[in-house]
Amino acid sequence: MRTTVLAAALALLVAAPLHAAQPTRIPDAALKQAATLRDAVLKDDTAWKVTESLTTEVGPRPGGSEADARAVEWAKAKFKALGYDKVWTEPVTFPKWVRHSESVQVLGAHAQPLRVAALGGSVGGTVEGEVVRFPDLAALEAAPDGSLAGKIVFVDYHMQARRDGSDYGNSGRVRWGGPSLAIHKGAVGFLMRSAGTDTSRAPHTGGTRYEDGLKPIPAAALSTIDAEQLARLVALGPIRVKLALDCGWDGEYTSQNVIGEITGSKRPQEVVLIGGHLDSWDYGTGAIDDAAGVAITMAAGALIKPLKPARSIRVVAFANEEQGLWGGRAYADKHAGDVANHVMSVESDFGAGHIYGFDSSARDLQPAALAQIQQVLAPLGIEWMPGKGEPESDIGPLTQRGMAWAWLGHDGTHYFDLHHNAEDTLDKIDPKDLAQNTAAYAVFTWLAAQAEGGFGSAPKAAE
Template sequence: MRATALAVALALLVAAPLQAAQPTRIDQPSLDRAAALRTQALADPTAWQVLESLTTEVGPRMAGSEADARAVEWARAKFKALGYDRVWTEPVTFPKWERRSEAARVLGAHAQPLRVTALGGSPAGTVEGEVVRFADLAALQAAPDGSLAGKIAFVDYPMQARADGSDYRNGGGIRWAGPSLAVHKGAIGFLMRSAGTDTSRAAHTGGTRFEEGLKPIPAAALSTIDAAQLARLAALGPTRVQLALDCGWDGQYTSQNVIGEITGSKRPQEIVLIGGHLDSWDLGTGAIDDGAGIAITMATGALLKPLKPARSIRVVAFANEEQGLWGGRAYMQKHAGDVGKHIIAVESDFGADHIYGFDSSARDLQPAALAQIQQVLAPLGISWMPGKGEPESDIGPLTERGMAWAWLGHDGTRYFDLHHNAEDTLDKINPQSLAQNTAAYAVFTWLAAQADGDFGSAPKPPSAGK
């Protein structure tokens, strides 16, 4: 049941520290304008048009590819076409990984093909060996060192669908840590059930890295159906598989963070930061990950421009999130000295299904202002959920340096059906949900820009190892 605005305000005030900061407030005309903006955004086609344009005209845009460069030019042109006051780019340099071909097949009496996709960061190579199945990463970790000599490790963990996407810690964790662990055990190759919640033959890719000093081995993900098939074959007796990957690193590449800004009418030096990541993996057209985030935030800025927000609205289309937060880290390195000017940030990088929750790092510092924002978000079906959110991907590096953040939580129940696979295409986006997302971002961004006071952004020294 949705909490009333009064109940939310009381809950936030109870949570406030005894020595609160100077209270931040939002005036009534701005709140009234936000309510009208909410209605306008629900009917506005801009986000859909932007998403259709990106996924159609550019399509898949893996970092370092020819399409990456086209996506940068697309974003620059789209910001200008939407009327942003300033548009610029900032370079982001990273190692370039390429996929060329991939195949796998069962050998012997039960010979048959398997649907696989190379993990980003895998080396090229063709290996043949007996498959050893493990139920999860812990089971692989428990195997004696050297016990997989000449064999292929197969981690068969079925990821669970959850609204908050929390089981990705397990599924995605296997993808990142599994290949190195397999090397430690002596394996010549690594296979995993895709980190996905679908039942299909669309394998899910995603990044992996090998520990320093290890010799990398070919590493790939099986579609969920093919993983189940391989598990049944392995249960019948020793099963040999051939895995053939043509992929690998190819030097350095420089892409760009593309930035559009609506100049603030009263406090232009103060920034409300929103955005998503421009790159995608190469199997689908990157509609949910993260074309939707680009569309939602670009449309938000366009909707707010005629309202002349007090603070500047900065929208960042981040480069190469998928292979290691390169764009977010580059933005942090360039702007860490301006943390205090970044009043608050929110990012859209979890698809475009219904937004159901709102949280912020300012929950204890500025409860009254957040209650005012929640009051306008509530008619969109969004509840105040303190302690449930966290900063999404690319804004993370700068939040670690002290920038305040907000979270607008999407329903992720379907997200990992499509994540990093060939089914991530425009037709999977619900236009009404996309509009609800845009309305939520527009309301939050407008009210944050109009707020009289701050949300706690203050410089912090880098953490150890950052």
């Protein structure tokens, strides 16, 4: 398999466009050091300890909560303890959404409670109505406008587990677009089967939004098991439920992106940007989402430091990703004028599963340098998968302004068992996978810092 991949990479090299920049090359000495680094990191438990520390000492840390401030202090202290040369914060201001309570009660002859999570951004309120079930969003779309007056919509889309998590596109659309669609049809409340691949009673929260000009309705997700229960109940005959959410927007809050930097030994003004997001949803302790990403990248930087990287390694623990990518957008706004110096970027925000794939925005521009990197990643079981990757969450806004990015793809087969629910806890992380993740990030970050030449970062207008 790897031979084929390498052949494909070499073919790409041959096919590189003639207008490509000066070819970037990784010095042999850096490649040798990368191999040594990789093997050492596989035996290192720094990332595990950092993950354990954040999830235990801070616990759940939704943007704007009391724990948000503690997480910021934790991150500053942890960067310092790990020996980062510079540690600073950059403010991130956002509207704060809070959850107080939530319930769904089946009424009538089959009275029983169902387990439900208010969607982030939902309005509060108590509504009662007959449940109308739709197997997916298309079925709801097909209902005539106004036809669901007084009803509670239930979109029962069953998300499928995939390695690349790609069915989140479909179930995420239900969460983002479902409530507004239900309002158009006349509904008074919105329920969905959780965007999750588990079978448990733990409902999955996550952000939603309402189209401008619509009067919002309470919107919530049932656990997958409770969705199956409601589907069985609906099949018995008309079922009324009472949906009661106490939640909503509550003023503004200023949190911080927390940044640690290992200062480059030769080109300190040029940075390789890595990171994860510091906030989490409120049910779990945010272990896979995204203490792991923070820990993988904090550990990678710390473990690279003794090698004295040529470029600076900048690790960002982004604020409030969950409620609207606030930290990533604030970072992009602040550093928009410095895109060219952000030579490369990679974020870990897809859990702590084994990393299996590698891709980069520089795939056409600098295939030779990527092929060199790939050779050091290959013993970790990581394939070159051109065209399969994309920049993860918080680095997205600055990549839209021209920053080069890479993708180190975690196996997400079980990611959506835990995503945004109470089961996202430390015990779900395999320390060996976490060490492999950290080795991949350390190797890639080190090689990007040592590369002679860049990967195409250049300012452009935001998309």
